[in-house]
Amino acid sequence: MRSDDQSGFPGRLFIVEGIDGSGKSTQLSLLQKWLESEGYGTYFSKWNSSPLVRDVTRRGKKKRMLTPMTFSLIHATDFADRSERHIIPPLKAGAIVLADRYAYTAFARDVARGVNARWVRNLYRFAVTPTIGFYFRISVDDAVKRIGGRDAISYYEAGMDRTRIDDTEESFRVFQSSVIDEYDRMVDEFGLVVIDARQSIEDQQVQMREAVAQALAGAPKMEPRA
Amino acid sequence: MSHFEFYGPGLPAVEASELKGKLIVVEGADGVGRSTHIALLKEWFENTGYAVLDTGMTRSALAGKGLKVATKGNTLGRIAMSVFYATDFADRLENEIVPALRAGFVVLTDRYIYSLMARAIVRGADPRWIRGVYEFALKPDIVIYLRADVDQLVRRVVQTTGFNYWESGMDLNLGDDMYDSFCEYQGRLLDVFDSMSREYGFHVIETAAQIEDVCDRIRNHLAPLLMPA
Numbered sequence A: 001m002r003s004d005d006q007s008g009f010p011g012r013l014f015i016v017e018g019i020d021g022s023g024k025s026t027q028l029s030l031l032q033k034w035l036e037s038e039g040y041g042t043y044f045s046k047w048n049s050s051p052l053v054r055d056v057t058r059r060g061k062k063k064r065m066l067t068p069m070t071f072s073l074i075h076a077t078d079f080a081d082r083s084e085r086h087i088i089p090p091l092k093a094g095a096i097v098l099a100d101r102y103a104y105t106a107f108a109r110d111v112a113r114g115v116n117a118r119w120v121r122n123l124y125r126f127a128v129t130p131t132i133g134f135y136f137r138i139s140v141d142d143a144v145k146r147i148g149g150r151d152a153i154s155y156y157e158a159g160m161d162r163t164r165i166d167d168t169e170e171s172f173r174v175f176q177s178s179v180i181d182e183y184d185r186m187v188d189e190f191g192l193v194v195i196d197a198r199q200s201i202e203d204q205q206v207q208m209r210e211a212v213a214q215a216l217a218g219a220p221k222m223e224p225r226a
Numbered sequence B: 001m002s003h004f005e006f007y008g009p010g011l012p013a014v015e016a017s018e019l020k021g022k023l024i025v026v027e028g029a030d031g032v033g034r035s036t037h038i039a040l041l042k043e044w045f046e047n048t049g050y051a052v053l054d055t056g057m058t059r060s061a062l063a064g065k066g067l068k069v070a071t072k073g074n075t076l077g078r079i080a081m082s083v084f085y086a087t088d089f090a091d092r093l094e095n096e097i098v099p100a101l102r103a104g105f106v107v108l109t110d111r112y113i114y115s116l117m118a119r120a121i122v123r124g125a126d127p128r129w130i131r132g133v134y135e136f137a138l139k140p141d142i143v144i145y146l147r148a149d150v151d152q153l154v155r156r157v158v159q160t161t162g163f164n165y166w167e168s169g170m171d172l173n174l175g176d177d178m179y180d181s182f183c184e185y186q187g188r189l190l191d192v193f194d195s196m197s198r199e200y201g202f203h204v205i206e207t208a209a210q211i212e213d214v215c216d217r218i219r220n221h222l223a224p225l226l227m228p229a
Helices: A024-037 A051-062 A068-092 A103-112 A117-123 A140-147 A168-190 A201-215 B034-048 B064-073 B078-102 B113-122 B127-136 B150-159 B178-200 B211-226
Strands: A012-017 A042-045 A096-100 A132-137 A193-196 B022-028 B052-056 B106-110 B142-147 B203-206
Touching (some): A012 A024, A012 A201, A024 A042, A024 A132, A024 A201, A051 A068, A051 B064, A051 B078, A068 A096, A068 A103, A068 A117, A068 B078, A103 A168, A132 A168, A193 A201, B034 B106, B034 B211, B078 B127, B113 B178, B142 B211, B150 B178
Parallel strands (some): A012 A096, A042 A096, B052 B106, B142 B203
8 A cells, every 4th residue: 555645635534454253343433423513524435336337237246247356457447546535635625534335345355266265365556545444344154144135235245256165155155254364364464453243233332433533633623424 | 488577566377388379569649550450460370370369448348348448538637648548458468468379379469568658758758657557568569650750640641540639639738729739739749759769679560651661661570570489
């Protein structure tokens, strides 16, 4: 990631990571409400922001045209656009930017697909280093229970292109286990803050707010939106 | 034994050692005659008894259409655009070039990673970063670089298609009009190509001569490739 990281920008960047079913999105939206009640201006950045890239990605997934390499690159294209339009400008403007998934998602799932770890880290070198990256750790079994079965899992999410296992849920378990291994490896590498996602929603949120509060010193507040 | 290798870690699930065939790259600026020479080479190879695949930029099944839209509307940021080109290239590499090489074809490609890297570098991308991105690419057997200086390029462009937005680098705000911008942009590209030429060992062919002479020179450079090992 960029060496000229967000320390040069007045805003802050908080991101959440974890496999599907870890509850990270719930935690991020709770954090956003809290930040706004505290008087900060927040900006929420999602994946698949550019309609053009979204269409290519959707078609590639639907027709199952994506290889590990093109899967990695098309998501990096989307992320780059998101970074150039929806992350860096609001950070410069002093916003608290919140991102549901970040470059670490690519590091985990692309490497689980067989892409070279060093290569994919270079690919995302344009990304701003977040103020804090939260990792919501959960076991595959617990995640499957929360997602609610095979109908809710897509082909690529289940890593069926990689595992070659026909059963969606079984493939999800195998593939996401290696995604979890990759996340675990990244905790020290990138200093991710680990949150045990088996705890109650309230307990997790308390831990998040404590970490975020410490990083907010000196961050600008904004007039509430009309 | 295959002679192929990747620039870096390469493609997952592809063994470079399984690949036969030849990978021949023709690089050079717009209007320098790449497509003319590729057509002539294709005929020559086929007459000599080789199976040939010719392929060019921005035509992949996955991203070709999206790239066309992106270049029309200028809707993506610069880094995103560079990575989008890499996506398109990866799709063509995996779905066209690698299968053809596996089957022993001579693959003639109209441009390769060098043009894509040069465009990105001229637009401010970190050269080390973009080089790292393209480390999944195969090293070609030979790169024929059809070279022309900016004055020659200008004369060719005005006599054929006229100046266009991207070939003039208009997205970079380099000059008052397309002519000024074209000269500055193509000059910067030439500088990047000249330094890549040394680094990657391009076979440089000046294109000021007659088409037939240029074609003969290209064949002379390719002849050693076709000798049985």
